[in-house]
Amino acid sequence: MITNQVSSSGIVRPSTKKYHASEYIQKSCKKTLYPDLCNKSLAKYSTKIKTNPKTLATAALLVAFNTTQSTYKILRNLSRNRALNPGEKEGLLECVEEVSDSVYELQKSFKELFFSRKGLKFELQMNDIQTWVSAALTDDDTCMDDFRASGRMNILVRGLVLRIARLSSIALSFINMYGV
Template identity: 40%
Template sequence: MMQISTHFIGFLTILCITLQISSTLATKTTPTYTDFLKTSCKSTLYPQLCYNSLSSYASDIQTSPQMLANASLSVTLATTKTTAAFISKMSKGPAIRPREAGALKDCLEELRDAVRELQGSIKEMSHIKGSNKVGIMMNDIETWVSAALTDSDTCMTGFDGKIMDGKLKKVVRGKIMNICHLTSNSLALINCYASSMQG
């Protein structure tokens, strides 16, 4: 199971500050929204996924760390919802064995929790500007997104053991890993946004 440690958050903060400096220098010569997105995505664990999932929103994001974090959260939420719907439909399939159905049901509950946590973080993000409790709010957002990451990762627990190996497990794992990677990227970009507000 993935754990978000304070050391990891600290590492992200240092990385974000370094990338913000290089981004500022880069935009003086090549002031494009795509460059900002590419540079920002380098602060994530999955930069290519970050860029691919957000490139179509570059003109909306422009060079705003807040818009970037919002867009990432929105994409992660939409993907989590789609995956939850897929797993719900799959759990009702005629060829599903009882143990597989149970694992899918448990997974679906974890994903529903993740959806609620991501929704809460997006709502909180919309209230940050002008607030005098920015630090507390950012901490709440990071906590919710970390919880969503843990919930998504926990989804696979029911598929542990060789008896569960097969096509179903492979398909579910692929979709869950995609959500985990998107959520991890969102957490990194939120941390960069928090760093930019302090700077």
């Protein structure tokens, strides 16, 4: 719920809590490689994130996971297209497998981060999460490196996979910040 405050001058401003949360996300996103995408993908979570580093990392990871899962479904459906030439089909099937691995790794990471607590096992948990998100990024890179197509199919697949790689990179940035 967005609340407004009326100042003595009569100007309506967003509530301080909402402002601080949005500002926190913007400042945090500036520390990533993709600040615009970061802001766009996390803005709607500002009331949940507030100024909590764990919640920020968890939200970023959730966005990466959900987008990767959607991308997997799109790529799987594209791979069933009968108009693909054999090389495109083979490359697309390899991408489907790589992105499927990314979904699995991001899901494990999300669960581990969600239930993580500062304490004895925290460093081990963070190492596991960092490893899994890094593996998801590697899978995305492998898909893009191995995919050979031309025209619109190439642009479409590379655009989809580049987006999930960037979202995973953003999540990894916040995981690294939270883990220190």
